[in-house]
Amino acid sequence: MAEMQLEISKRTTSKALVASLVGSSIEWFDYFLYGTMASLVFNKLFFPNFDPIVGLLLSYLSFALPFFIRPLGGIIFSHIGDKIGRKKTLVLTLSLMGGATVLIGLLPAYDSIGVWAPILLVTMRLIQGLGIGGEWGGALLLAVEYSGKEKRGLFGSIPQMGVTIGMLLGTLAVSVVSLLPEEKFISWGWRLPFILSILLVFFGLWIRKGIDETPAFQAAKGSGDIVNVPIVETLRYHWKSVLIAVGAKVVETGPFYIFATFVIAYATKYQGFEQVTALNAVTIATLVTTIMIPLMGRLSDKIGRKPLYIGGTIAIILFAFPYFYLLSLKSAVWLTLATVIGLGILWAPVTAVLGTMFSEIFNTNVRYTGVSLGYQLGAALAGGTAPLIATALLDRFHTWIPIALYIMLTGIISLLSVARVGETKDVELENR
Numbered sequence: 001m002a003e004m005q006l007e008i009s010k011r012t013t014s015k016a017l018v019a020s021l022v023g024s025s026i027e028w029f030d031y032f033l034y035g036t037m038a039s040l041v042f043n044k045l046f047f048p049n050f051d052p053i054v055g056l057l058l059s060y061l062s063f064a065l066p067f068f069i070r071p072l073g074g075i076i077f078s079h080i081g082d083k084i085g086r087k088k089t090l091v092l093t094l095s096l097m098g099g100a101t102v103l104i105g106l107l108p109a110y111d112s113i114g115v116w117a118p119i120l121l122v123t124m125r126l127i128q129g130l131g132i133g134g135e136w137g138g139a140l141l142l143a144v145e146y147s148g149k150e151k152r153g154l155f156g157s158i159p160q161m162g163v164t165i166g167m168l169l170g171t172l173a174v175s176v177v178s179l180l181p182e183e184k185f186i187s188w189g190w191r192l193p194f195i196l197s198i199l200l201v202f203f204g205l206w207i208r209k210g211i212d213e214t215p216a217f218q219a220a221k222g223s224g225d226i227v228n229v230p231i232v233e234t235l236r237y238h239w240k241s242v243l244i245a246v247g248a249k250v251v252e253t254g255p256f257y258i259f260a261t262f263v264i265a266y267a268t269k270y271q272g273f274e275q276v277t278a279l280n281a282v283t284i285a286t287l288v289t290t291i292m293i294p295l296m297g298r299l300s301d302k303i304g305r306k307p308l309y310i311g312g313t314i315a316i317i318l319f320a321f322p323y324f325y326l327l328s329l330k331s332a333v334w335l336t337l338a339t340v341i342g343l344g345i346l347w348a349p350v351t352a353v354l355g356t357m358f359s360e361i362f363n364t365n366v367r368y369t370g371v372s373l374g375y376q377l378g379a380a381l382a383g384g385t386a387p388l389i390a391t392a393l394l395d396r397f398h399t400w401i402p403i404a405l406y407i408m409l410t411g412i413i414s415l416l417s418v419a420r421v422g423e424t425k426d427v428e429l430e431n432r
Contacts, residue, residue, distance in 0.1 A: 012212065016146040017158050019207045023094050024139040024162025025169065026197070026204045030101035031132055033170040033193055034125060035261045035387075040174070040275065041190045045109040046118045061388060065122060066129025067380040073133020074372030075231050081138055081368035082230040085213045085221075086145075089368075090138040091205060097131030098201030100124045105194025137372035140355040145214035145364075150301060153425065156356030157297025161290055163351065167260060168286040175279050220364045230369040234362075238370050241361045245374020246381070247417025248357070251313050252350045253383035254410035255320075258403065259285070259343040262387040263327070270394070271330055281336040288344030289351075296352035304423045305353040305360075310415065312349035317411035319346055324400040360424035382410055 073093075081089040104124045110117040139159040147155035173193035180189040213221075220226060227233045234242065260282055267278040300308050319342055326338035355371070362370035386406075393402040 013146045016142050016211050016214070017155065019090075019211045020139045020143040020159045021162050021165070022207050023090060023204045024135065024159045025165040026200045027094060027097050027132055027135045027139075028163045028166025029169040029173075029200065030097050030166070030197055031128060032167040032260075033101070033173065033197070034104065034128065035257075036170055036174045036264065036279075037190055038261075040178075040264070041186060042121065044186065045111075046121050048110050066125050066132075067376075067383050067385070069126050069129040070133035070376040071373060071380055073130035074137060074376040075133075075369070076130070077134020078137055078369040078372040079230055081134070081141070081372075082366060083226060086138050086141050086217055086368065087208065087211055087213055089134060090142065090208050093131045093135040093138065094201060094204050094208065097128055097135065098198065098204075100127035100131065101194055102198045102201075105191040105197075133376050134372065136355075136375055137368050140359060140371060141216075141368055142211070142214060144356060144359045145216035145367075149426065151298075152360075153300035153305065153353060153356050154294060154298045156359065157293050157300075157352040160297075160351050160355055161293050164286050164290040164293065168283065168290065171279055171283045171286060175276065175283065178275060178279065216364050216367075227365050230366045231373070234366045234369045234373060238362055238366060241370060242374045242377075244361065244417050244421055245358050245371065246378040248309070248354065248414050249375055249378025250382040250417070251316060251410045251414035252347070252354050253379050254386045255316050255342070255407050256347055256351070257383055257386035258390055258407060259323075259339060259347065262390045263339060265387075265391070266394070266400075267327065267335060271327060271335075273330070273332065273335060277332050277335065281332075281339040282343070284336055285339040285342070285344040288340050289348045292345060292348035293352045296349040297356070299349075300353045300356065301425065304425050305357040306418065306421065306423050308349040308353050309357065309418060312346055313411045313414050315346040316342070316350070317408045320404040320407040320411075321401075323407075324404050328400070357421075357424055360427045361421070 077089050077093055080092070101124075104121065107120050107124070108117060113120075136159070139162065140156060143155045143158050144152055170193070174190075177185060177189040177192055212218075264275075264278045264282065267273040267281075268275050296308060323338050323342050326334045355375075358371040358374060359367060389406060390403045393406065394400065396402075
């Protein structure tokens with residue numbers, strides 16, 4: 001009987017991990033698909049009456065705006081997650097995100113409906129922001145709260161793989177439709193990945209509906225340890241942990257959007273690379289980091305979260321100037337190598353331990369709210385603004401040096417934020 005219960009437990013845990021990874025991958029596929037198209041298409045179809053640089057900035061602004069609504073999505077859905085349950089919340093966030101993505105693929109362009117085109121585009125983007133704001137925390141806790149202490153770092157890194165898998169799927173989708181003649185790509189080809197994503201959404205919903213609530217949440221609910229207003233409890237008693245999470249997120253998100261999104265526009269518009277070359281470099285780097293993330297998560301179970309996080313952050317700081325120097329060599333080989341090092345290797349240990357570290361500094365009854373609020377506020381401050389800031393700096397100074405300094409600044413902020421955080425890998429989640 002005990003062996004049967006153990007086997008059931010293993011099957012349930014595996015199912016939870018799959019649900020966490022699949023749903024997270026789909027959500028981030030939708031999200032990053034927009035980011036790539038913002039560089040290649042939206043500045044032409046939805047903001048066409050502006051100077052090319054201004055149009056690109058407006059396109060990036062539409063990319064950045066949802067980052068500021070993501071904390072609201074985090075508050076709304078984490079409230080549901082901490083009071084009603086993780087599972088129900090994750091079904092809601094995936095439905096919201098997926099619906100907005102499909103509608104983006106159906107939107108008419110500026111030349112058809114005028115100013116309503118960018119208005120509707122931004123509206124759909126804001127809905128995406130609400131969905132992803134609640135998604136990440138739920139996917140993380142679905143994995144972490146099903147894990148044992150000895151494998152929590154590995155489990156916590158699995159939903160982080162969803163970020164890179166989603167990005168990989170998005171980049172591959174754009175690479176495929178980019179094979180079309182440019183006229184057809186601009187006319188209708190870019191719409192296909194958005195519309196066809198509905199198939200992924202249905203698959204993700206099917207997976208998530210087959211899982212149970214996490215053991216930690218069930219234990220909290222069974223003991224009556226559910227707070228009435230999680231956001232109030234979080235800000236009253238856990239505000240220091242929220243600030244730590246916000247600061248720690250900065251180096252994980254700012255450089256990521258430089259290495260993964262801004263580089264596409266920078267390489268094609270300023271360094272003379274072909275679009276396919278830049279996309280391939282990001283694709284290869286994404287493959288590398290997808291493999292590295294679980295390895296780093298498993299390593300954190302042995303040596304701790306903090307050493308890996310600090311090591312990755314210092315490496316990103318030191319690589320900021322060499323990264324842009326390699327890009328300036330205008331070689332496809334160096335472009336690929338720089339992207340693989342920055343995105344594929346140095347970023348991996350930071351993102352692998354980030355979610356697990358966040359989950360270990362909050363109590364169960366406010367964990368969803370705490371991790372979501374810290375993560376999404378950090379993303380709003382340093383994530384969506386990164387391509388916008390980088391483009392503005394490049395246009396103002398006509399050199400990449402200020403962008404490299406910006407990357408270094410994000411690392412310094414994060415190092416200061418975690419300076420007083422103790423090692424968390426031995427924390428018992430059920431007792432928090």
